[in-house]
Amino acid sequence: MSRVRSAGSAHTGVTEWLLQRVTSLYMGGFVIYAILHLSLSPVRDHAAWKAWFAMGYVRIAWALFLASIMIHAWVGMRSIYLDYLHPLWLRFSVTLLTALGLLALALWAAQILITAAP
Amino acid sequence: MEKNKNRPVYLNLFKIRLPVGGILSILHRATGAFLVLLLPITLYILQRSLQDPAAYAQIAAQVATHVGRVVVLMFVWVFAQHFFSGVRHLLLDIGLGDSKPAARRNAWLAFAASLTVVALTGVCL
Numbered sequence: 485m486s487r488v489r490s491a492g493s494a495h496t497g498v499t500e501w502l503l504q505r506v507t508s509l510y511m512g513g514f515v516i517y518a519i520l521h522l523s524l525s526p527v528r529d530h531a532a533w534k535a536w537f538a539m540g541y542v543r544i545a546w547a548l549f550l551a552s553i554m555i556h557a558w559v560g561m562r563s564i565y566l567d568y569l570h571p572l573w574l575r576f577s578v579t580l581l582t583a584l585g586l587l588a589l590a591l592w593a594a595q596i597l598i599t600a601a602p
Numbered sequence: 603m604e605k606n607k608n609r610p611v612y613l614n615l616f617k618i619r620l621p622v623g624g625i626l627s628i629l630h631r632a633t634g635a636f637l638v639l640l641l642p643i644t645l646y647i648l649q650r651s652l653q654d655p656a657a658y659a660q661i662a663a664q665v666a667t668h669v670g671r672v673v674v675l676m677f678v679w680v681f682a683q684h685f686f687s688g689v690r691h692l693l694l695d696i697g698l699g700d701s702k703p704a705a706r707r708n709a710w711l712a713f714a715a716s717l718t719v720v721a722l723t724g725v726c727l
Contacts, residue, residue: 505695508688515685530651530658537652557638564631589641596649 504559507552514549537600550593554586622709626687633684640677671727678723682716 527533536542561582569575620628650657664670690712694700699708 505692508692512685512689530655533651533658553641557634557641560631560634561638564635589645592645592649596645596652599649600652 500559500562503555507556507559510552511549511556514545514552517545534600534602537597538602543597543600547594547597550597551590554590554593558583558586621706622713623705626690626709626712630684630687630691633680633687636680637684665727671724674727675720675724679716679720682719683712686712686715 521536525532527536537546562579565575565579565582569578647661651661652658665674690699690708693708694705699705
């Protein structure tokens, strides 16, 4: 029991479980919206593509989508590491690298969306 | 009590026959990890597509080639596969289709749905 206690931190896990599901619901909704929108008014050129991103709510929706991806990726990769990477130093380093990588990608995504503003 | 002589005493991955739900579950992880690895290139394509008309035209031209079509369809399959096994996870969470026969059936359904999406994309592309 003491081994179990020291290995796992009580109470963590529920948050991750919930985050994974909440982000998946948002991403699912966004993907369906994006597919419907792009089917109903197909983007034929750069101007039309830019025009879609020129709308504020579209950029907000994209920002939430990309943020959801990063959170979802974080929780998913973390649970893969917990299952397969057993040496603590390895799991710690890979988890840290993943966190930094996803944070960098999130900042880059934010920059792309801010640049897309008219 | 007599021991079963045929019981597996080691984990030989090639001797374990996973049910379809198990294969789908592994594939959910594999496709998820693969999509994460593709994130930088996906963001780069998004950035380039928004940059200027020339960059947009270049991407459109690359997608229109045979190689481009195959790459896009493979990406769509990986995404759709992860999407549908994910939807199945969410439904199992709320207790829908979680009996053994139903879970096997909807696991096959997840494969069928992703392949249908790939076929539809192939027709539309």
